Amino acid sequence: MAKALIIGAGGVAQVVVHKCCQNPDVFEEICIASRTKSKCDALKEKLDGGKTKIQTAQVDADKTEEVIELIKQFGPDIVINVALPYQDLTIMDACLATGVDYLDTANYEPLDTAKFEYKWQWAYRERFEKAGITALLGSGFDPGVTGVFCAYAQKHYFDEIHTIDILDANGGDHGYPFATNFNPEINIREITANGRYWEKGEFVETPPLSIKKVYDFEGIGEKDIYLLYHEELESLALNIKGIQKIRFWMTFSQNYLTHLKVLENVGMTSIEPIVYEGREIVPLQFLKALLPDPASLGPRTKGKTNIGCVIQGVKDGQPRTYYVYNMCDHQEAYKEVGSQAISYTTGVPAVIGAMMILKGLWKKPGVFNIEEFDPDPFMEQLNKQGLPWHESFEPVLLD
């Protein structure tokens, strides 16, 4: 029986709150806090009346002092950070100051450099160790479940893993000619950034979207997949012993890429303000205002996501292949928690990660990536909490 402070009130937070309330044996009491308290109150109103007690609070997570104050008031056993990645460090600082465990779903990035790197958060290792508290980094789906999948494969099926291909497919259709699932700024940045994969001890850079394949996904069908960099590559390259190659692949439709390319061509994705009628306007911000609100996509989105890992290696001297994946249905997710699969697949693993720490299963002083823990209890919870996984020992491989 524990208390969790949830920072954030967006789509993922909504899933986290629902799932906490579905597990009152673990989450006795939660506090939902964000910059806009009315959003927290709206969530509380939806879910009040169950066994889990719900509080709300206003907090500016950019300000460590405010987070410390709130932690002191509420007294949580863990802080579940589902706010913006820019706020990871201020919240970690507050956890250090108050001796409370910490969990997030995406690694810290400074506002100005747009670099996905763990170095800023790994720099907290010693301080968390000394404080005797746990920080679990990247407990969403990818990063998150993908790391658990790799650790599970390592533990049960391989003596040595040589190749990991993480495949992230979204077969959802929202019926608009163009819209983005979440913050379009992040979508656009992912796509316009160089690709990067890990091979033989170093990262290899590739031009944006220059490596494309087609993969046939269960529950979705054939999709174009593109090699991207994704943050879990950095930790998996260190934590999976003997690994030779790790790549991350994501589906994008030709239609989506065409829209993005055109918007880039005309300057609509730029974050440099232009002066329009005497006032500075950031084109990307104006585009956001024109596009459908990501929150409005939930009720309209049909189809499934399919995210998993295709793994190659050896067991008992024999080559072995293994594919472990989850399929999540957008409409079913929306029916259950009011958010579609993109938020669902991120929020549920955050709650499972918190459970692991609160139950003492993953309670260890320091700062950790998810694949550093025993995957078995997490894999068990995935099946119980709405993200059942499937496995195959004869998957189609990527050359």
Next chain:
Amino acid sequence: MAKALIIGAGGVAQVVVHKCCQNPDVFEEICIASRTKSKCDALKEKLDGGKTKIQTAQVDADKTEEVIELIKQFGPDIVINVALPYQDLTIMDACLATGVDYLDTANYEPLDTAKFEYKWQWAYRERFEKAGITALLGSGFDPGVTGVFCAYAQKHYFDEIHTIDILDANGGDHGYPFATNFNPEINIREITANGRYWEKGEFVETPPLSIKKVYDFEGIGEKDIYLLYHEELESLALNIKGIQKIRFWMTFSQNYLTHLKVLENVGMTSIEPIVYEGREIVPLQFLKALLPDPASLGPRTKGKTNIGCVIQGVKDGQPRTYYVYNMCDHQEAYKEVGSQAISYTTGVPAVIGAMMILKGLWKKPGVFNIEEFDPDPFMEQLNKQGLPWHESFEPVLLD
């Protein structure tokens, strides 16, 4: 020796002013007038020192009284209207009030309906007749030279014309991924409007860009052409006796259409304001601010335009085909007059039309479309004034 009042100071006006100054035997004195006098002064500065005397003036052509006042002051023999089509009627009213001949390059359209129709200007016929003055409508390239081409074919090569296909190709490349040659609002409206062609006594509507063919243009090569409505179809259908079918075709690249479609999809071409940070912003206006300034395209644009008419009919009881066209080089036009071919092909015919009236060749009381006059002296001037034409009696036909 005559005096011309030129209303407008954009790309076409720049061509008109240059060409008037190249023909000081006809244009003894000109006055360049527009809302922004500094633009007129800049043009004057460029061209001062030749035989043609140049004045400038500030005028709001929306206000008939202001135009009347200016005509009284300057005392022109003709008003060359290369301002906005919204201003045709106020300028015609001023010509009526002062007894001065009138010429324009595009038909009047009310600001709110976006309909290309001659009815508003044709309604002035009786008043111009009674005033003893001439109004020449649509003396650009298309409308304009295309009508002269048809009249020329009719006069010299056909007993009866059955089919006219007007082909407007722009092979220009400005090197930007996307930009529009002139006001993007007009570009976008042309493309998103229904197509329309004239067949057997009536107009047939087609969905936007639904009829596409490929045509091999001299000087340009193979291009996609799309059936559009264009204003000269309305007058040619009445003025070419025995005509059974008239169509207008324009080239658009797949790249251009893709950009336009995407911008439409995300709402960037909308003229409905949205509220952004507390202020109303029209998305299309914001897009204009982002796109390269159409005026900046001139120096960068390479390649040619090719505009002409493919005509089918009978002569002496035998079927006959005829193709008459002009090719205009963007860079040569820019070198000569500081505007590329799109403006050049509109401005030169305006000056030739004015010559026809000022020389008394086309001086007739009333309101006329260009194909109603003897085409021969106009065709002769096209060759002299920089728009030489070519003809073929075995053109590739459009089915």
